[in-house]
Amino acid sequence: MLGAAIILFREVLEASLVIGIVMAATRGLDGRGRWVLGGIGGGVLGAMVVALFAGAIASAVAGAGQELFNAAVLFAAVAMLGWHNVWMTRHGREIAGQVAATGHAVKAGERPLYALAAVVGLATLREGSEVVLFLYGIALGSSSTAPELAMGAALGLAGGAALGFAIYWGLIHVPMRHLFTVTGWMLLLLAAGMAAQGAGYLVRAGILPTLGKRIWDSAWLLPEDGVIGQILHVLIGYDDRPNGMQFLAWLATVAIIGLLMRRFGRAEGVPRVAAVSGE
Amino acid sequence: MRTFTIPVAILFAAALWAGTWPAAAGESYLVVFTDNRLDPAELHVPAGAPFELVVRNADATPEEFESHDLDLEKVIPGGTEARFDIDALEPGRYEIFGEFHPDTAQGVIVAD
Numbered sequence: 001m002l003g004a005a006i007i008l009f010r011e012v013l014e015a016s017l018v019i020g021i022v023m024a025a026t027r028g029l030d031g032r033g034r035w036v037l038g039g040i041g042g043g044v045l046g047a048m049v050v051a052l053f054a055g056a057i058a059s060a061v062a063g064a065g066q067e068l069f070n071a072a073v074l075f076a077a078v079a080m081l082g083w084h085n086v087w088m089t090r091h092g093r094e095i096a097g098q099v100a101a102t103g104h105a106v107k108a109g110e111r112p113l114y115a116l117a118a119v120v121g122l123a124t125l126r127e128g129s130e131v132v133l134f135l136y137g138i139a140l141g142s143s144s145t146a147p148e149l150a151m152g153a154a155l156g157l158a159g160g161a162a163l164g165f166a167i168y169w170g171l172i173h174v175p176m177r178h179l180f181t182v183t184g185w186m187l188l189l190l191a192a193g194m195a196a197q198g199a200g201y202l203v204r205a206g207i208l209p210t211l212g213k214r215i216w217d218s219a220w221l222l223p224e225d226g227v228i229g230q231i232l233h234v235l236i237g238y239d240d241r242p243n244g245m246q247f248l249a250w251l252a253t254v255a256i257i258g259l260l261m262r263r264f265g266r267a268e269g270v271p272r273v274a275a276v277s278g279e
Numbered sequence: 280m281r282t283f284t285i286p287v288a289i290l291f292a293a294a295l296w297a298g299t300w301p302a303a304a305g306e307s308y309l310v311v312f313t314d315n316r317l318d319p320a321e322l323h324v325p326a327g328a329p330f331e332l333v334v335r336n337a338d339a340t341p342e343e344f345e346s347h348d349l350d351l352e353k354v355i356p357g358g359t360e361a362r363f364d365i366d367a368l369e370p371g372r373y374e375i376f377g378e379f380h381p382d383t384a385q386g387v388i389v390a391d
Contacts, residue, residue: 003381054341055356063362066353130343133354134379137340204350206364213366225347241350 001145001152007134008156010225011127014234015043016164018123021190022116024171025088025183028099032113039117043124050125051132067205070126074198077122081191082257084115085184089261092180100176163231184261186235192253193237199249200242211244307331310386312342312355312377317386326370326390335360343378349388351375 019036026032050057050069057065138149174182202208217240223229224240232238237250305328311318315338324330334344336355344361345352355361368390377384 006381007378054354055359058354058356058359058361130354133341133343133356137342137379140340200350204352219347241347243350 001148001155004134004138004149004152005156005159008131008153009159010156010230011131011134012157012160013163013230014127015040015120015123016160017167017231017234018190019120020164020166020168021171021183021186022120023168024174024179025084025187026113026116027172027179028095028176029113035113035117036120039120040124042117043121044128046121046125047128047132050129051136054129054133061205064205064207067201068207071198071201071205073122073126074194074201077119078191078195078198078253080115080119080122081187081194082253082260084112084119085187085191085257086260086264087112087115088180088184090264092184096176096180188254188257189236190234191257192250193234195253196237196239196242196246196250199245200239203243203245208245211248213243214241215244215247217241305330307333309333309335310375311335311337312344312384313337315342315377315380315383317375317377317384320386322386322388324365324368324388324390327367329367330365332363332365332388333360334363340379342380342384344375345378346373346375346388348373349375 019040022039023032023036026036057069059065061068135153138146138153171179171183171186199208203210219240222232222238222240224233224238229238229240239246242250306324308322308324308330310322310332312335334353334355336342336344336357336359339357341354341356343352343354349363349365351363353361353363368388370390373388373390375386375388
């Protein structure tokens with residue numbers, strides 16, 4: 001039972017934390033609940049389809065299909081997060097100002113909510129397909145412990161979801177004028193962590209070089225498969241034994257999205273005073 | 280932008296030159312998931328030589344083969360197998376397991 005709880009907790013955690021941060025990052029926008037729910041629904045449906053074709057995906061591209069699929073999903077999410085962040089550095093202040101002034105949600109307007117909905121969907125899809133396969137195994141197994149396993153799975157699911165709520169609850173207590181700065185940083189680190197994971201898959205698939213197998217080992221200090229390690233793994237991309245390519249991908253993502261945010265993220269009509277040091 | 284072009288180009292060149300591409304696999308070793316256990320539970324391989332690890336799932340249900348020590352993770356549908364090229368290992372013990380059945384599906388690769 002404990003084993004089942006731990007698996008579900010781990011698999012749900014990533015999607016749950018992503019949803020919590022996205023809900024906070026879209027605070028004050030009309031219709032965000034619909035978009036996020038749509039993302040979750042689409043992700044769950046997609047997870048079932050992926051699970052159904054797990055065999056075909058695994059054997060595709062000379063056995064590297066699973067790695068390539070995971071990498072593609074992760075990099076798509078990174079691109080969406082980057083796009084959203086660049087957009088928000090331009091418009092975030094106006095939104096925060098309006099919400100603070102009127103106390104009402106503002107119309108989403110041109111804001112690319114679909115980008116964050118897609119991020120939620122992709123996170124749900126990737127981890128969800130493993131959950132579906134695991135539950136399918138329980139359902140198919142004739143073992144007498146199936147009810148106990150199902151119970152454990154439900155507990156793990158609840159635990160993972162609770163952490164998503166916790167991070168949302170914490171973030172909505174951030175003052176509105178700072179909120180989008182905080183969520184922007186969190187989404188940036190989330191993107192960097194996803195890029196590192198994606199690079200890890202491409203290394204496993206033999207497409208990217210390793211650049212050093214284990215550039216550090218902090219498993220003795222903070223094991224990645226522990227609860228705190230898992231949470232940090234999702235939030236900032238913590239890896240207790242990363243390879244050089246994963247580290248490079250992490251740095252490159254922070255640098256590229258950060259640079260784009262500086263380069264394109266200025267509100268129209270605002271004098272470019274701060275630009276001097278930026279170029 | 281030019282200031283960035285050079286470091287990026289250097290990084291790319293370094294990536295290509297210093298890259299340790301998967302070594303050509305030598306000997307092939309097999310472990311099998313059967314009744315949600317790993318068989319053999321302890322697999323001996325020679326240290327210092329790259330090898331191919333074949334993981335077969337003889338059960339009807341899917342399993343996720345994992346090893347933190349070897350940085351492996353792959354879902355293996357029932358009745359199929361997966362292959363991994365493993366670089367030369369230092370002598371030591373490397374844990375492997377099936378994530379979907381962590382209570383029973385535990386094993387170790389011993390490089391000696």
